[in-house]
Amino acid sequence: xxxxxxxxxxxxxxxxxxxxxxxxxxxxxxxxxxxxxxxxxxxxxxxxxxxxxxxxxxxxxxxxxxxxxxxxxxxxxxxxxxxxxxxxxxxxxxxxxxxxxxxxxxxxxxxxxxxxxxxxxxxxxxxxxxxxxxxxxxxxxxxxxxxxxxxxxxxxxxxxxxxxxxxxxxxxxxxxxxxxxxxxxxxxxxxxxxxxxxxxxxxxxxxxxxxxxxxxxxxxxxxxxxxxxxxxxxxxxxxxxxxxxxxxxxxxxxxxxxxxxxxxxxxxxxxxxxxxxxxxxxxxxxxxxxxxxxxxxxxxxxxxxxxxxxxxxxxxxxxxxxxxxxxxxxxxxxxxxxxxxxxxxxxxxxxxxxxxxxxxxxxxxxxxxxxxxxxxxxxxxxxxxxxxxxxxxxxxxxxxxxxxxxxxxxxxxxxxxxxxxxxxxxxxxxxxxxxxxxxxxxxxxxxxxxxxxxxxxxxxxxx
Numbered sequence: 001x002x003x004x005x006x007x008x009x010x011x012x013x014x015x016x017x018x019x020x021x022x023x024x025x026x027x028x029x030x031x032x033x034x035x036x037x038x039x040x041x042x043x044x045x046x047x048x049x050x051x052x053x054x055x056x057x058x059x060x061x062x063x064x065x066x067x068x069x070x071x072x073x074x075x076x077x078x079x080x081x082x083x084x085x086x087x088x089x090x091x092x093x094x095x096x097x098x099x100x101x102x103x104x105x106x107x108x109x110x111x112x113x114x115x116x117x118x119x120x121x122x123x124x125x126x127x128x129x130x131x132x133x134x135x136x137x138x139x140x141x142x143x144x145x146x147x148x149x150x151x152x153x154x155x156x157x158x159x160x161x162x163x164x165x166x167x168x169x170x171x172x173x174x175x176x177x178x179x180x181x182x183x184x185x186x187x188x189x190x191x192x193x194x195x196x197x198x199x200x201x202x203x204x205x206x207x208x209x210x211x212x213x214x215x216x217x218x219x220x221x222x223x224x225x226x227x228x229x230x231x232x233x234x235x236x237x238x239x240x241x242x243x244x245x246x247x248x249x250x251x252x253x254x255x256x257x258x259x260x261x262x263x264x265x266x267x268x269x270x271x272x273x274x275x276x277x278x279x280x281x282x283x284x285x286x287x288x289x290x291x292x293x294x295x296x297x298x299x300x301x302x303x304x305x306x307x308x309x310x311x312x313x314x315x316x317x318x319x320x321x322x323x324x325x326x327x328x329x330x331x332x333x334x335x336x337x338x339x340x341x342x343x344x345x346x347x348x349x350x351x352x353x354x355x356x357x358x359x360x361x362x363x364x365x366x367x368x369x370x371x372x373x374x375x376x377x378x379x380x381x382x383x384x385x386x387x388x389x390x391x392x393x394x395x396x397x398x399x400x401x402x403x404x405x406x407x408x409x410x411x412x413x414x415x416x417x418x419x420x421x422x423x424x425x426x427x428x429x430x431x432x433x434x435x436x437x438x439x440x441x442x443x444x445x446x447x448x449x450x451x452x453x454x455x456x457x458x459x460x461x462x463x
Contacts, residue, residue, distance in 0.1 A: 002150060005039060005088070007064055007076060013091035014066065016078035022064035027146045028057075029085065029139065036061030043081045043139075044068065050081070082139065089142030089173055098129070098152040099298050102174045104159045104167060104205045105182030105218075106198060107344040110134055111279075111318055112182050112287045113158045118312050119291050119305035120154045120298075127153035134338075136160035141170045154298070162191050162369065164201045171208030178297045179205045179235070180216040180290050184223045185343035190371030199223035203230035212236050214297040216290055219247035239269075239297060241289035243282075249293045254285060260321070260355070261310070264288065268296055275306030279314045280321075281351035283344070317447060319348075324453060329432030332357065333453055336439035337446040340367045342377045346384045348439055353388025358433030361392045363422055363449065365440020366399025374399060379406040386410040392429070396422045397444050419445040423452050 003023035011018045025037035031053035034040050040057035042050035042065055054071050065075040066084050078084040093100070103113045117130040129152040131144035136158040148155050157174045161167040171179065184199045192198045203226060206215050215231035217224060219242035231238050241249040248269055255263040260280035266273050266289060277288045288309050295305045314320040317338030324331045332355065336348050345367065352360050362385060370377050379402040385393060386407075393413040395404055404415040416422050426449065430436065440446045 004147070004149065007074065009091070010039070010064075010066065010076045010088060014076060014078050014084035014087045016066065016076040016084060018076055019070070020074045022074040024063045027085075027088070027143060029143060031057045031060070034060045034062050037063050039063065040065045041081055041085050041143075042067045042071075043085070085139070085146060086142040086173065089145030092145045092148050093173065093175055095150065096148055096152060096155065098148065098155045099178070100155045100157065100174060100176045100210075101178045101180065101294055101298070102157050102159055102171055102176035102205055102208070103180045103182065104136075104161070104202055105180070106185035106202070107341060107347075108182035108283060108287050108290075109136070109158050109160065110338075111284070111315060112180065112290050113156050114315060115287055115309060115312055116291045116294055117156050118308040119295055120156070120300060122308040123301035123304035124153050127151075128156065129154070130156040131158050134158065134160070136170075138166070138170070141173060145173060159205060161201055161204075164192070164197070165204070167201060167204035168207050171205045173208075175208050175210050176205070176213065177210050178214045178216065178294050179209055180294060181205065181218060181227055182287065182290055183218050183343065184221050184227075185341045186370060186373065186377060190369040193371070196223065196226060199226040200230070203227050206231045206234040209234050209236075214239060216241065216293045216297065218242055218286070218290070219244050219250070220286075237297065239293045241293045242286070247289075249289050249296070251285060251289070256354070266292060268292060268302070271302065273302055273306055276310035278310050278312050279319050280354070281319070281347060283347040283351075284319070317442075317450075322454065324430075326430055326432050326434075331430055331432060331434040331436060333450065334435065334437045335447075335450045336437060337365075337442075337450050339442055340365065340440050341370075342367065342380065345381055345439060348437060349381075349384040349388045349390065352390065352435060352437045355435040357435035359391040359431075359435070360389055361394070361426070361429070361434055361436045362390050363394045363426060363436065363438045363440075363446065364396065364400065364403075365419070365422075365444030365446045366397035368399070368441040368443055375402045378402040382406040382410055394422050394425055394429075396440060396446065419449050422446070423449045426453070 007018045024039035029041040034057045040062040121128045129148045159170045214237040215235035217227045219240035240247040252265040257263045261278045320335040395415040
């Protein structure tokens, strides 16, 4: 197995100076994630300085470092470590012959990225690289690029943004052969003002498309014209996906599948595919269509992609499901705690309404970065809550006050100040036969509630 980078290659890519020869098998900028053989990139930020953790990184097995000040370990000395990481990412992209896919969207980009990874990996074991976690910003994208193996056949990269121009800069680093926009929603609307401006910013992903590249667009979006207009200027091919039969790839039929997933019959250009989406919800059906569109554009194995979609579970914080033992039986926990915006809230509440349960409980945290529309958009959640048979809601955080006012007597609820209070309350309220959805913006901290319920379940298993 060849090295990921040699010190000479790092110096050549970054313009730095090598202290002593070394080779690395991985790249990290967080000292807590450094493993044996890794390159540690010591970056200076507003609140911390990675150079303070050099000893720790090498104690954990780092083979070399990128630094902006000399250290007593093998290193490449550069003027700016963050700029050097970006340069290393660009060098990785330049040397790679992999087919590259970029994924963005207001919702669904991490799930689509993961599903696409599994769809390609099923037909090309060990040949697919992807960005991990939600490393999708100005630091995470170059890190993910720099980690791409020399011989990768495919690279799948998630790209996010909260200001105009950010995605344009990232997509020119990634230079995708295929670029996907999953959906447009009022996420980060605080920084944009309107959904139309969000759509324009998301469409920046098409600016980096390589010659012969394909743009993949959600046909059902009210902003399809904006996305399509941008794609026409940069893409050689455009594929649309959605539930409408006017889309290039669309749903002919769906049937609920055992275990909460969906059996889907989808029409593609020149083909029809019947497959199962293992993760529940219409939003996952939509994500699966984007995946199939990408596999189609890449000339990949659609049958293998269908098998992978059936096997893919929900992701932690993004739909993972767990059965919790409680007095007298079990309760279902649906973990959507990583993020939330009005579109994803509505989609997951709709799925909660389909769950076979004695009671449907929604633990909902505030939605961040909604700006002047925060009151309106939080209050509007009263409709999907009442329409989808939610029996009881726990509203978490001050952002949820407008929803508490709007709910009135529509749904029984409690409004609590924080995740700790919600944890205490759900522990008292939860009983056998419940289906419990936990969803909110990451800053609300509902992942701690999920972890606490999981810890309690593990402790119960030991008793």
